[in-house]
Amino acid sequence: MALAVACAPAGLYVRAKRWRYLFPPRSEPPSLVPGIMIGYMGNNVLPLRAGEIVRVYVVARRWGHFWTVLATLVVERVLDSLALVLILASLVFIIPVPHALEWAAAVLLAIDIVGVAALTAVAVAPAKMRGLIEHTMRRWPGLQQRVIGGFETFVRGLEGIRTPSHLPPMLAWTVLVWLLPAMSAWACLRATNLDLPWIAGWTVLVFVGLGISIPSAPGYVGVFHYAATLATGIFGVPAAAAVGFALLYHASQFVPITLVGWLYLIREEMTLSEATHAHPVESESPGAS
Secondary structure, eight states: OHHHHHHHHHHHHHHHHHHHTTSOTTOOOSOHHHHHHHHHHHHHHSSTTTHHHHHHHHHHHHHOOHHHHHHHHHHHHHHHHHHHHHHHHHHTTTSOOOHHHHHHHHHHHHHHHHHHHHHHHHHHOHHHHHHHHHHHTTTOHHHHHHHHHHHHHHHHTTTTTTOGGGHHHHHHHHHHHHHHHHHHHHHHHHHTTOOOOHHHHHHHHHHHHHHTTSOOSGGGTTHHHHHHHHHHHTTTOOHHHHHHHHHHHHHHHHHHHHHHHHHHHHHTTOOHHHHHTOOOOOOOOTTOO
16 A cells, blocks of 8 residues: 555656656756646646646746646647557457447547647647638737737747657656556555456556546546446456445545645645636746746
């Protein structure tokens, strides 16, 4: 159980390390680890995954470039969704996956394809996209300039994923991003005396990942437990034991992440209300590049 608990904040630390390589080359955004920790804590206590905006704000309040930070977050979400679909596609050949989950994965894949296409269009042909914005908003010149400014900053946020030297470390960190939570799930299975194979940890991870991909209640209460129960049920775990595991597994993730995020929130001298009601920060702080 100690291993399951330790893997939760460790997994977020690894995510912060990978996040660095989604930023443009030679940029040194501060507060990536605090941003991740506080953001995921926000997901645990705020509805509709509002913690995602919180972590963008935590970084942007010191570094500036709100739209650049937001662009890296969009890329990260697309990459994580693709990874989930890829892992599920591998599991299909090993375990019987419910049809409902296959449909959910298909929908997620379709969204990912649209997202990748949109990001590719912005990255490859920014001038054409800018022209489209100018043409669409020509009747509102003031708003047009603001949108174009945000768009150009957003485009700079895509430079990290296009930098060849960023790809090897990004891939290495991505492996750890998924390995640690899978290890956490497997350790929690062993802690509840469910002697299941290693693949069960990956199954729980994917089912829960797909379940919480849709914005829901704070802490993903309900969808998290249902997904974890469904995953263990595939391996013949009785309903009562599956629910017990789901409750314990959720607690092993919820408690340490919320506690660590709260400590970082205190250290950053800010409040969640400040982050959720703040306007985009575009001023360039000292040391930003």
